[in-house]
Amino acid sequence: MGRMSRAILRCLVFPALVLIWGVPRAFAQEPSPDDINRVARQLSCPTCTGINVADCPTETCAQWRAKIGELLAEGKTEQEILEYFAARYGDHVLQVPPTRGFFLSVWVVPALAILVGLGTLGYLMHRWTKASTAGKTSPTPGDVVEDEYIRRVEQELGIWRK
């Protein structure tokens, strides 16, 4: 029901708005489909999941693209158009959550996790290498091991020729 009435509203209100104050400014520049798609790609389809407005074949998204075209023709910037849709339909129509409040955690939490991971790894490596210099290491020096690769190939050859 909600979607229905919203759709009706859109059909009636948008053209009215365009008529009232869109027309005088609309002659600035005709936006190309590519200009529209560039903005539409940053919005999510409101009715389906996992698809942006540029790629979505539904009627709703076609209307949204038309609206983006109108707004571009009025000389609105990309940011202004995104804000326009977010303000009317909610932040979940944006492809990436706005950088404020709780939504910041989408960026902050992974960054913190990676830092914690790096810290833990650094600490462990430090501890382990210390343990190894403290004598826990096995006796063979590095240079012998380095040619181990060649040694193993030769060893395998030996096995194989038997």
Add this chain to the structure above:
Amino acid sequence: MAADLGYVALLLAFVLSIFAALAAWWGEHRRTIELVLSARNAVLAVAGLLTLAIALELYLLLSSDFRVMYVAQVTNRAMPAFFKLTALWGGQAGSLLFWSWLMSLFAAVAVISSWQRTRILIPKVIVVTQLTLAFFLSLISGIWAPLASPLKVLGITAAAELMAEMERLTPFYQLVFTPVDGSGLNPLLRHWGMIIHPPLLYLGFVGFVIPFAFAVAALSTCQADDLWIRVIRRWTLVAWLFLSMGLLVGMWWAYGVLGWGGYWGWDPVENAALMPWLTGTAFLHSVIIQERRGMFKVWNMVLVMITYSLVIFGTFLTRSGVVSSVHAFAQSGVGPLFLGFVATTFVASVILLFARLDSLRSENALDSLVSREAIFLLNNLLFLAIFFVTFWGTIFPVVSELLAGEKAIVGPPFFNQVNGPLFGLLVLTMGIAPLMPWRRASSGKLARLVLWPILAGLATTLGLLVVPTLRQFVILPGTSLRIVPVTAFYGLLAFTLVVIGQEFWRGIRTRRRVTREPYLTALVNLVQHNRRRYGGYLVHLGVVMIALGVVGTNFFKVETQRNLAQDESFTITSPLTGIYTVTYVGLSTFLIAEDVQRTAATLRITREGELISLLQPAQDFFILQEQAMTIPAMRHSLAEDLYIILAGWEDGGATATFKAFVEPLVNWLWLGGLVFIFGTVVAMWPTQVEERRAAVAASASGHAVVTRS
């Protein structure tokens, strides 16, 4: 009749799987071999019963018995027999049955094949696999439905309704009436890619349960030495191979069928398959260190446990729709049950791990930060970081809805921005790792090994930046800022490529010094006698090719949309091959099947006035489902794809709208995928040497087991 029989088989399988778990547990506890034998036989019986259930379900699907609700949901009379059969995994109930069947077969094969070698681990392997299986069977055998009435009495009506719903999730659930026809399969899924994609993915998912079962068995019997690692090595590779193939085929399907010019959308369902692959790949690497150096034992256990949880979580994500909204989660009893199961098994395994920490002491310490071990640790950190970013982005919509009361979408830009650089670093560790010797590197030796790769990397980066004819490939209007990281990444790919080539060359040279055989023979023999190592390098080669395609399509993709009248044309400029001119010739509509109407546009593609191709992008309209499907038309080449879709048309085709993409290097991705799979198969194939070693090791450990018990 067949439906009733199938349901009975399902119920029996459920009961027997519980029995097998209990008998194996008790038999081990009491040291009663008869009970363990009985559990083993029950495992085989469960596999047999589920095979019967699958056969009956296939029979029902094929005979269009629409009284069975599942058959009516996923098929209709008009569908060809082949699609009716593959509809087995086209819906929730069927795919859970299919999952369970695969699980029962894997468990049976694992128990039988390891019976001689690792009998001490078998009882707990039975317990873990059969409990997992019992959980899945409980979802589709209506076991939870009787819980509805006591819950209702207790006043928990919402939960009671969910449980009552579970009755209908049985793939053999029968309606009280017989519908005239079924609803049929979603047209998007009628493609060979979508037919083999789910089975591949499920084989991968189920395959990872076996390593987990052995890990838990090893922990709980205090046999956490290298025995379990040896047993699961091939299982892990098999599971990983199927998961990789599932991912690649899924990407290929998305590219060829969904018609948006991409192959990966960071969709929750895609992420669900990627996450266990990431942790599984981390495990495949770090397990090598445990084998060689006896280190990271705890960490390997953790990775196996996470991977198992992600496999269950992934099945749950793809099957419950929870990520689209919290509300979808509460609409079916499957969601809460799955989450409960994932949480329980994860917590239980972590507790077990802590209880057994003592048996997992490292045998060696890290000798140097400049060593193979240290690089592997970094590799693990990166895989885990990418996993965590993906996990967080996937669950974020639900988290924000729960905690902030407002839903948010986390789309591809987030994942690309955060995971992109992490993947770049991963390729870097991939390039360096083969140069690093175990334990510690000496600078002289390292310098000699690193010389040619570094020269190749620098030459590539500088060449792309400086030489004008090459420079035009990486400079596009408006992309100048990205040129530095991109050219650096191409340099990195060249570096890695030379490292891999050098490894092969060193091996061949050494062989030739000893045997004087021809180069090709030396190469074949080299790979044959150390398949894991060189198979691994081939996989890395595949990754380099895949990375080439991913960078090409992500940074240099060109896209344009035009509305054309007949005989009008537009141009699209490729960064690699010049200007394409696309001319709209005309539109035609015809039937390609009884219920499918195709509208195809004909386009003339010319380059410098010369006709190079005729393309026919189309839209298929499925009359029964009232659903349209976009059929992209492509011109393939090693340099790029020209990819065009028909977005719409007016006045019977007087004008039409097209979207055209130039997808640079995209075919390197698919070719790299083939190399990747080939490399995995090479690494997986048993070598004679390895088998001899395994036999020796098995007899030795068998001896150890006897003396210990």
